[in-house]
Amino acid sequence: MSKDFERELIAKAESRKALIGIVGLGYVGLPLAAEMAEAGFRVLGYDVTQRVVDTINRGVSHVLDVPTERLARFVKQGLITATSDETRLNEPDLVAIAVPTPLSKTRDPDISYIVSATESLARHLRPGQAVVLESTTYPGTTRDLMLPALEKSGLKVGTDFFLAFSPERVDPGNPKYQTRNTPKIIGGITPACTRVVTALYAPAIETMVPVSSPEAAELTKLLENTFRAVNIGLVNEMAIVCDKLGVDVWEVIEAANTKPFGFMKFTPGPGVGGHCIPLDPHYLAWKMRALNYRTRFIEVAGEVNSEMPEYWVQKVVLALNEQGKAVRGSRVLVVGIAYKKDIDDIRESPAIDVVRLLQRMGGDVSYHDPYIPEMHEDGMVLRSVPLEAATVRAADCVMIVTDHSAIDYLMIGREAKALVDTRHAVADRTKGR
Numbered sequence: 001m002s003k004d005f006e007r008e009l010i011a012k013a014e015s016r017k018a019l020i021g022i023v024g025l026g027y028v029g030l031p032l033a034a035e036m037a038e039a040g041f042r043v044l045g046y047d048v049t050q051r052v053v054d055t056i057n058r059g060v061s062h063v064l065d066v067p068t069e070r071l072a073r074f075v076k077q078g079l080i081t082a083t084s085d086e087t088r089l090n091e092p093d094l095v096a097i098a099v100p101t102p103l104s105k106t107r108d109p110d111i112s113y114i115v116s117a118t119e120s121l122a123r124h125l126r127p128g129q130a131v132v133l134e135s136t137t138y139p140g141t142t143r144d145l146m147l148p149a150l151e152k153s154g155l156k157v158g159t160d161f162f163l164a165f166s167p168e169r170v171d172p173g174n175p176k177y178q179t180r181n182t183p184k185i186i187g188g189i190t191p192a193c194t195r196v197v198t199a200l201y202a203p204a205i206e207t208m209v210p211v212s213s214p215e216a217a218e219l220t221k222l223l224e225n226t227f228r229a230v231n232i233g234l235v236n237e238m239a240i241v242c243d244k245l246g247v248d249v250w251e252v253i254e255a256a257n258t259k260p261f262g263f264m265k266f267t268p269g270p271g272v273g274g275h276c277i278p279l280d281p282h283y284l285a286w287k288m289r290a291l292n293y294r295t296r297f298i299e300v301a302g303e304v305n306s307e308m309p310e311y312w313v314q315k316v317v318l319a320l321n322e323q324g325k326a327v328r329g330s331r332v333l334v335v336g337i338a339y340k341k342d343i344d345d346i347r348e349s350p351a352i353d354v355v356r357l358l359q360r361m362g363g364d365v366s367y368h369d370p371y372i373p374e375m376h377e378d379g380m381v382l383r384s385v386p387l388e389a390a391t392v393r394a395a396d397c398v399m400i401v402t403d404h405s406a407i408d409y410l411m412i413g414r415e416a417k418a419l420v421d422t423r424h425a426v427a428d429r430t431k432g433r
Contacts, residue, residue, distance in 0.1 A: 003128070005128040005159065005161075006196055009196045009199065010199040012093055013200045013202070013203065014199070016203065018092075019041070019044060020033075020042070020043045020044070020200070021044045021091065021092025021095040022096050022098060023098065023117050023120075023121070024047060025045045025046075025082060026052075026063065027170055027275065028170050030045070030061065030063045031170060031179045033045050033066075034066045034179075037077075037080050038180070038204065039203040039204035040079075041204070044091060045081070045083070046082070046083055046086070046088065047084060053082040053083060056082040057081060057082050059075040064173065064344055064371075065178065092129065093130065094130045094131075095121055095129060095130070096134055097135060098135060098168060099117050099135050101283075107282050107286075109282070109286055118146050118149045121150070125155060127160045127161065128160075128161070129162075130163075130196050131150065131162065131164075132163075133164075133165050136167060136222070136279070136283065138283040139218040140215060141165075141214075142164070142214035150163065157193065158191075158193055162193040163193055164197040164214060165186075165214035166184060166197065167185055167220060167221030169184075172274075172343045173340060173342040173343040175342075179205070183205075183208070184207065184208050185217045185220050185221070186208060186209065187215070188213075189214060194210050221280065222281070222283055224280075225277050226284060228272075229278070229280070230297050230301040231264070232266055232277070232301070233303075235266040236271075237304050238252070238253075239268035271305045271353065272305045272350065273339025273347065274348055281298045281302060285298045285302075310357060312354055313361070316397055316399070320397060327358060327363045331366070332397045333368065333397070333399070334351055334367040334401060335401065336368075336400065337384075337401075338372055344371040346372060351367075356378075356380065365382075366382070366391075367384060367385070368385050368386070369384050
């Protein structure tokens with residue numbers, strides 16, 4: 001008689017005796033590890049970067065959303081340990097894969113990290129394990145890529161092992177919604193897979209949302225961020241429309257936002273940034289191209305958003321020209337270089353594109369961001385300057401970027417020099433960054 005692994009894993013989840021494994025200990029994996037430990041599970045983290053492993057085992061966090069004090073407590077209690085030893089992947093009862101899924105230079109999905117993690121796990125898969133992919137990817141990845149690789153072990157999905165997709169919904173720096181109180185989507189290959197994975201996550205996550213398949217879960221994640229990318233593209237285009245009509249786009253947005261139904265506020269800015277919004281729509285567009293369908297909304301929004309850094313640089317050019325100055329030799333201060341406030345993440349930040357474009361035009365560009373003391377990007381090395389009255393007064397232009405989708409102020413010439421004396425002082429506008 002075969003062993004009932006479904007019942008065994010659910011019982012382990014309820015008793016907190018399950019060992020949770022997490023592959024990839026970055027912005028997604030480490031917060032998940034912390035919540036699992038908070039729920040009473042022991043967690044074994046796996047990462048190929050030895051520096052990350054060593055840092056975590058010392059109880060020191062490299063992720064802002066997991067304070068070092070909290071991580072140190074879990075490490076001291078023996079609830080969280082990290083390893084770079086692949087052979088230990090056969091120990092956990094649940095293995096959650098949270099590895100990066102960037103785009104290639106041709107804007108095609110790069111799932112090499114998923115492939116590598118799956119191959120590593122497949123070499124050590126044992127009966128009675130549950131596997132969950134959390135990394136954002138195109139619909140079909142879990143079933144068409146992961147399942148065949150894992151079934152080469154001879155184990156049968158839904159009885160011997162359990163496989164599901166559960167998209168990460170991490171919003172770094174969000175003070176209200178973290179891993180625990182953000183609803184968790186679960187889509188298993190079989191109903192048993194969904195039941196097992198739901199049971200294993202439930203003690204650590206407040207709300208579980210089972211769906212019918214991994215494809216539904218994969219597409220849910222892409223829809224969420226495509227929705228944002230398209231609406232940011234729309235409001236970015238509206239900013240250009242307002243500029244050409246001589247209308248204040250901020251006034252229009254705030255007025256529209258008074259409508260209590262049928263409108264959701266988005267704000268214009270230098271483009272889109274972060275680990276999801278600039279990338280996820282391309283995963284969906286790529287999948288649809290393979291099915292001979294063109295995702296027109298996604299493509300148009302992508303074009304608008306990708307052109308916004310150049311649009312704002314041209315605003316700088318024109319404003320400096322009105323002051324009788326060229327960009328070449330002018331001092332430009334960019335306040336805020338991370339892709340959003342209160343985080344140390346510059347992935348895909350459009351503010352970096354703004355800096356790069358201004359430098360190419362000969363601008364003397366500096367930046368201030370207390371969360372990014374030093375920036376290394378494609379050979380460009382800059383260090384954050386102090387946000388002081390003298391720094392602002394010395395600038396010919398000050399651009400205040402408070403979010404990846406919002407430029408609050410573009411201050412030029414005398415207006416920039418007087419900025420520190422107004423009620424919109426830079427220190428007040430960027431408080432908390």
